[in-house]
Amino acid sequence: MKKYNVTVNGVTYEVIVEEAGAASTAAPVSTPAAAAQAPAQAAPAPAPEPTPAPAAKPTANVAAPAATGSVIVKAPMPGSILKVNVSVGDEVKKGDVLCILEAMKMENEIVSPQDGKVASINVSSGTSVSTSQILVTLE
DSSP: OOEEEEEETTTTEEEEETTSSOOOOOOEEEEEEEETTTOOOOOOOOOOOOOOOOOOOOSSOOEEEEEOOOOOEEEESEEEEEEEOOOOOOOOOTTTTEEEEEEEEEEEEEOOSSSEEEEEOOOOOOOOOOOEEEEEEEE
């Protein structure tokens, strides 16, 4: 066991630390080293429970309907376009790969969110894109 003096908000406490794996003994966790300085202490607040991390968003594209009834396919993250797999006028089905986006040394397939026809392509191979940048518009 090791003893440490710890000062918190001007109050010095003597703390005894037990080595992990050692037999458990009844040692005080913390006692004021300078009792004359220490006002009555409230019980410490319990440590907050760790909250689970939010579920990761899928790396699929973000689709938003445009005013004309078309669907805009946006970049889900910043990166670089490696390959564009479609041309203007191509018919695509839901799930077809429209282009490949490289981000953080990973190749991410940007897929069609629905059946449709490619109305416009706003990127080409080698283009750097930012999050939510429009990649392809479908009719």
